[in-house]
Amino acid sequence: MIKLVALLMVVAVLGVFGYDGFQVVKTGRDVRSTAENAAGAAAHEIYLTHNPAVGRPYAQQVATQAGDVVTQYNYDSVAAKVELTVSGTADSLVLHYLSKHLTDDITASASASPSG
Numbered sequence: 001m002i003k004l005v006a007l008l009m010v011v012a013v014l015g016v017f018g019y020d021g022f023q024v025v026k027t028g029r030d031v032r033s034t035a036e037n038a039a040g041a042a043a044h045e046i047y048l049t050h051n052p053a054v055g056r057p058y059a060q061q062v063a064t065q066a067g068d069v070v071t072q073y074n075y076d077s078v079a080a081k082v083e084l085t086v087s088g089t090a091d092s093l094v095l096h097y098l099s100k101h102l103t104d105d106i107t108a109s110a111s112a113s114p115s116g
Helices: 002-049 052-065
Strands: 069-076 081-088 106-112
Touching: 002 052, 002 069, 002 081, 002 106, 052 069, 052 081
Parallel strands: none
Antiparallel strands: 069 081, 081 106
């Protein structure tokens, strides 16, 4: 009976850490996608308006809708390129108690050039 309880405890712990690990990986993929979408939205709006100042609000809007935030934004007028970094936080059951570094501030960068 004790062996069965111990086995169930090990399975439960592995399940919780497996879930948390999956959430961190999924959030990383989602943040990369959000960064690409935000950079594309900003670049497209710059292309439409010919006004580099309108890019950042569009990038932030895309990130906010995804539950993330734009932490760095730059429009390089010489290269005609939007470069940004997006940050997000993974949901976890216990991993965030062990190390906030693993679940908070998951970042991804992307760039896009204004085009139609």
